[in-house]
Amino acid sequence: MSDVLERLRRMRAGDAPTHGGRVLSYVYDSGLDELDELADAAARLARPLNGLDPTVFPSIAAMERDVIGFARRMLHGGASVVGTVTSGGTESCLLAVKTARDLWRRSHSSPGAIARPRLVAPATAHAAFIKAAQLLDLDFDPVPCSADGVVAAADVISRMGDDVALVVVSAPNYPTGALDPIAEIAAAASARGISCHVDSCFGGFVLPWWPGLAAWDFRVSGVTSISADLHKFGYAPKGVSVLLQRGRRRHRAQFFATSAWAGYPVVNPTLLGSRSASPLAAAWAITQHLGSDGYRALTGSIHHVAREVRAAVERIPGLRVIGDPTGPAIALGADHGVPASQRVDPHHLADALVRYGWKIQHQPGLRQSDGVRIAHSAHLTLTPVLEKRVTEFVDALAAASGDVRGRAPADPRALLAALRVLGYGEGGRIPGPAAAWRLLRLAGAGSVSAEQPMAMLMALIEQLPRPVAEALLTELLARMSEP
Numbered sequence: 001m002s003d004v005l006e007r008l009r010r011m012r013a014g015d016a017p018t019h020g021g022r023v024l025s026y027v028y029d030s031g032l033d034e035l036d037e038l039a040d041a042a043a044r045l046a047r048p049l050n051g052l053d054p055t056v057f058p059s060i061a062a063m064e065r066d067v068i069g070f071a072r073r074m075l076h077g078g079a080s081v082v083g084t085v086t087s088g089g090t091e092s093c094l095l096a097v098k099t100a101r102d103l104w105r106r107s108h109s110s111p112g113a114i115a116r117p118r119l120v121a122p123a124t125a126h127a128a129f130i131k132a133a134q135l136l137d138l139d140f141d142p143v144p145c146s147a148d149g150v151v152a153a154a155d156v157i158s159r160m161g162d163d164v165a166l167v168v169v170s171a172p173n174y175p176t177g178a179l180d181p182i183a184e185i186a187a188a189a190s191a192r193g194i195s196c197h198v199d200s201c202f203g204g205f206v207l208p209w210w211p212g213l214a215a216w217d218f219r220v221s222g223v224t225s226i227s228a229d230l231h232k233f234g235y236a237p238k239g240v241s242v243l244l245q246r247g248r249r250r251h252r253a254q255f256f257a258t259s260a261w262a263g264y265p266v267v268n269p270t271l272l273g274s275r276s277a278s279p280l281a282a283a284w285a286i287t288q289h290l291g292s293d294g295y296r297a298l299t300g301s302i303h304h305v306a307r308e309v310r311a312a313v314e315r316i317p318g319l320r321v322i323g324d325p326t327g328p329a330i331a332l333g334a335d336h337g338v339p340a341s342q343r344v345d346p347h348h349l350a351d352a353l354v355r356y357g358w359k360i361q362h363q364p365g366l367r368q369s370d371g372v373r374i375a376h377s378a379h380l381t382l383t384p385v386l387e388k389r390v391t392e393f394v395d396a397l398a399a400a401s402g403d404v405r406g407r408a409p410a411d412p413r414a415l416l417a418a419l420r421v422l423g424y425g426e427g428g429r430i431p432g433p434a435a436a437w438r439l440l441r442l443a444g445a446g447s448v449s450a451e452q453p454m455a456m457l458m459a460l461i462e463q464l465p466r467p468v469a470e471a472l473l474t475e476l477l478a479r480m481s482e483p
Contacts, residue, residue, distance in 0.1 A: 016359050021386035021393070024379075025361035030235045030298055031385030038289055039237055039282035051275030052268075060277050063284040067230070070287045071242045074208045074295075075200075075226055077218040081244050082251045084269045085230075085280050088239035089201030090128040091271055092227035095243050097132035097166060099225065099254045100195035104165035107193075117165035122151035122180060123368050124173035126199055138165060144368040147375060148323035149176030149331070153184040164194050171200040171207055171216050175363055175379065177325025179207075183215060186222030195224045195250075201241060203327040204228020209292075209299035210327055224250060230283040233328065235290075235298075240279035301384035302328050309382065312394035316401045318344040322377055331363065331377040334409075341406045346378035347455035348404040349397075356396035362454045364462035376409070376462060410459035418442065419464070430467045436475035 018027045046059070054061035068083045075081075086092045097119060104117050119133045123142040133140035143159055145151045156167065167189045169180040182198060189196040198216065200207065205228055207213060217226060225245045230236040245251040257267045266273070290298070309330060313321050318338055322331040334343040350360045365376035386393060419439065423429055431439055461469045 019385070021383055021389060022357055023359040024383075024386075025359070025381045027383075028232050028235060028381070029383050029385040031301075031383075031388060032235075035235050035286055035289070038285050039235075042281040042285035043237065043278035046277040046281035049277035051277050051280065052273050057277070060280065063277075063280050067280065067284050067287060068242060068244070071204075071228060071244060072218075074292070075204070075217040075228070075244060076215075077244055077246070080247050081218055082248055083242055083244035084251070084254065085283070086241045086243055086270050087272060087275065087279070088231065088241050089126070089199075089227060089229045090131065092201060092229070092241045092243040093126065093128040093197075093199060094132045094135065094271060095254050096197045096225045096227060097129065097136055097138065099245065099250055100166035100197065101136055101138060102253045103195065103250065108162075114163045116163075118159075118161075118163050119166050119168065120156060120159045120164050121168035122156065122170065122173065123366065123374070124149045124151065124175050124178065125168050125170055126174055126201065128201075129168055129199070142369070144370040144372055145178075145374065146323075147372055149173060149178045149374055150323060151178075151180055153181040153188070156185050157188040160188060160192050160194055164192075166195045166197055168197050168199055170202075171198050172203050172325065172327045172329060174202050174329060175374065175377070176323050176331045177327060177329035178323050179213070179216065179326040182223070183220050186220045188222075190222030196222050198223050198226045201227050201229040202232060202329065204242075205230070205233040205235075205295060206299050206302060206327050209296040210303065213326065218244075218246065230287075231279065233298075233302075234283060234286065236283035236286050237279055240283045298384045301387040302382050305382045305384075305386045305390050306330065308390045309380065309394060309397075312397060316344065316398050318342045318405050319346075319349070319401050322375070328382045330380045330382065332360075332380065333375045333377045340408070344401045344405050345407060345409045345455070347376060347410060347458050348407050349400055350378045351453040351455050352400035352403045353396060356400055358393060358396050358400075362458045364458045366462075376458065410455040412456060412460040412463050415442065415456075415460055416463055419468070424464075424468050430471050431475075432471075433475055433478070436471050437479060440472055440476055 016023045019029050021029055049057045049060060051060050064085045067085055072081050086095065101117060108114055117138050118141045119129060119138045120141045120143060121129055123145050130140050141159055143151055143156050167185060169182045169185050171182060172179045186196040225243065227241060227243050229241040231238045231240050245254065255267065255269050259265045310321050313319055313332065318335050320333055320335040322333045332346045334345055347362050350362050353360055361379040363377045363379050366374045424431055
């Protein structure tokens with residue numbers, strides 16, 4: 001047994017660090033060791049349980065009631081707001097879309113009714129909604145945003161029609177941290193009888209305590225559902241989230257139930273059948289321990305870090321914060337108000353920061369349907385633990401910016417030309433697994449590690465036709481886990 005654990009430790013040695021705040025994406029470190037210890041102990045106690053049937057394991061229902069109750073109070077929901085604990089943000093989003101689609105179908109079942117509904121969302125909405133639309137047979141209708149990732153309420157409202165099953169808004173969006181104009185959009189959706197989901201998977205356990213915000217949650221009457229991830233700023237282990245629905249009718253539309261087979265009756269509030277109770281138990285323990293005051297204190301740390309990072313970026317020539325973010329996300333971009341020789345390309349910056357012991361996230365640019373481009377950027381997820389070393393981080397940010405200042409963004413034109421010769425340009429064929437792997441190796445992306453430069457791959461992904469880019473990314477991830 002010790003040999004097996006030692007092998008696992010050696011495998012983990014190649015991972016980016018999950019504690020200490022040095023990875024500013026994917027991991028959410030509170031900086032409180034007791035939370036990890038509490039979560040581990042609670043998860044162990046619940047490990048043998050199966051969330052499939054709370055009539056057999058009533059502790060699961062009890063924990064879920066408490067977690068949903070905490071989230072409901074946090075998001076200002078009244079007694080009519082009910083919900084479900086899910087396996088993560090993607091499942092919460094999928095279930096919100098399924099609920100809205102099914103309710104829309106019930107009201108559009110007359111002869112000649114529209115067969116396929118639309119899902120309207122800003123172009124900055126999380127990719128989980130693109131996935132949901134594909135899986136649940138809706139048309140995804142992205143509304144173009146400004147270059148800083150801000151959507152105009154009027155632009156979203158203009159897309160609303162009888163064929164819209166759901167409008168999605170973000171609190172905040174992940175790419176740039178902008179808080180969508182939720183109250184105005186939700187009011188317009190309500191007036192038209194359209195469901196409105198607030199995706200607060202990222203910020204749901206931060207924004208309730210963020211100073212100076214207007215109402216964005218269930219205080220807004222047109223909001224019909226909200227998702228919030230406990231495994232992000234709820235500080236629970238992966239994967240646990242909550243989806244709250246306004247009203248039992250909406251909530252029940254989320255369920256799958258059947259007695260049309262020879263086994264036990266199947267009733268699932270989520271996409272999964274058997275579910276691990278360990279993440280739920282950890283989330284329950286943490287919410288019980290922290291309470292509202294604990295989350296308020298941790299949010300205060302994030303707010304302090306956000307102010308410090310934004311002030312530091314203002315002092316770095318050639319670098320800027322994109323837009324006016326709200327909450328724990330900041331996106332960094334090149335400052336085009338200075339000469340090219342003074343600009344800091346965010347992807348080169350992200351690659352350079354690795355040498356200083358910090359990992360931030362590359363985001364390719366997005367050319368929207370109206371031609372407006374959201375610039376390529378570097379995403380920062382700010383966590384409470386970073387308060388203890390924010391000076392170290394901003395010093396590294398300044399030093400790495402100096403290392404790459406004036407360096408032109410990665411230019412994939414030679415690679416694109418080679419791909420066109422091979423027939424993979426605009427309007428060309430989509431590569432299969434073998435061809436995609438050859439193209440990745442041609443691009444220098446035949447392997448991935450926490451230290452590998454990503455600027456060229458991101459530039460290539462942005463410039464390729466989307467079906468080709470998606471084929472390459474699929475192959476890259478698939479090859480990583482092949483035996």
